[in-house]
Amino acid sequence: MDPVARSIVEAVELNAKLLDDVQAAIWRTPEVRFEERKAHDLLTEELHKAGFRVTPSYILPTGFRAEYGTGGPCVCFVAEYDALPEAGHACGHNLIAEAALGASLALKKALDNAPGLSGRVVCLGTPAEEGGSGKELMLRGGALKDVDAVVMVHPSAVNDAAPPFMAVAKVRVRYTGRASYVVGAPACAVNALDAAVTAYTSAAAMRQHMRPSWKVRTQRECYKPSWRGTLCRHRHVVRLNRQITF
Incomplete structure (x- = not known):
């Protein structure tokens, strides 16, 4: 040696x-x-x-x-x-x-x-x-x-001298609804939480069609439950092994 x-x-x-x-x-x-x-x-x-x-x-x-x-x-x-x-x-x-x-x-x-x-x-x-x-x-x-x-090294399950570097895009989405009394006039309300849940489940359903190297995460951001459901925010983080544009 x-x-x-x-x-x-x-x-x-x-x-x-x-x-x-x-x-x-x-x-x-x-x-x-x-x-x-x-x-x-x-x-x-x-x-x-x-x-x-x-x-x-x-x-x-x-x-x-x-x-x-x-x-x-x-x-x-x-x-x-x-x-x-x-x-x-x-x-x-x-x-x-x-x-x-x-x-x-x-x-x-x-x-x-x-x-x-x-x-x-x-x-x-x-x-x-x-x-x-x-x-x-x-x-x-x-x-x-x-x-x-x-x-620099990073711990991993395998040894890799040249690991791939992934592009990252972060998208913040604000869902705004309309307040209404849920007992007296529920039909007049627009529930922002429903929109956020639909967006999240749609993104989750797409994962089975994505390549193994693609990662999509959705994080709750500054969300506080409300009986009116008028406002919530999500942050979507997308990681791909190529450049992406929104």
């Missing part, structure tokens, strides 16, 4: 327990977008102890940047660590953070063991992936201006 590759493998094995402890701690204390303070502090602490130059609260309050080495090229490993509301780390961002930390520590050891090897490794903590556009905000803030390559 190549000496650099051997150093990387040895570092991963050496840090296995540490990495598992870190991801488990993040998993036990899920924090939603822009509130990932415990995860931020835990990851920056471990990177600081490993000898990285750490900038906490980088661009965003719960973002961070940790850098090691000199010269170039510069490889950046991206860490996510925000959780889903109510569902916790069902999307596995605790594992993404673990992978970014582990890869950063491993590449650092490779640089240490090869004095003639120049370059820098950056571990970039990006908050608010779930609905907060954290990466976009950090990109606009210049987080990657001196980086040559960016790497």
Whole structure:
């Protein structure tokens, strides 16, 4: 095995327990977008102890940047660590953070063991992936201006070096009805909830005719039950493996 590759493998094995402890701690204390303070502090602490130059609260309050080495090229490993509301780390961002930390520590050891090897490794903590556009905000803030390559992994049931990227379209629909007393004059009412339910069931019925890679989800948004049924909103999220236009 190549000496650099051997150093990387040895570092991963050496840090296995540490990495598992870190991801488990993040998993036990899920924090939603822009509130990932415990995860931020835990990851920056471990990177600081490993000898990285750490900038906490980088661009965003719960973002961070940790850098090691000199010269170039510069490889950046991206860490996510925000959780889903109510569902916790069902999307596995605790594992993404673990992978970014582990890869950063491993590449650092490779640089240490090869004095003639120049370059820098950056571990970039990006908050608010779930609905907060954290990466976009950090990109606009210049987080990657001196980086040559960016790497991130996402947990999955299979290993895939080049996963497909899906186009996303979000459509918000407002259903407006007409109020009427349901006992005295029900025929005069227009029930917005009926329209919303019909739209939802129609979208659900279409799924059997869709390709496996197509995903359609409907979310209730700001809906409060009312005896009049005059207003409700849905958000329809469509994911396809090709560009779509509405």
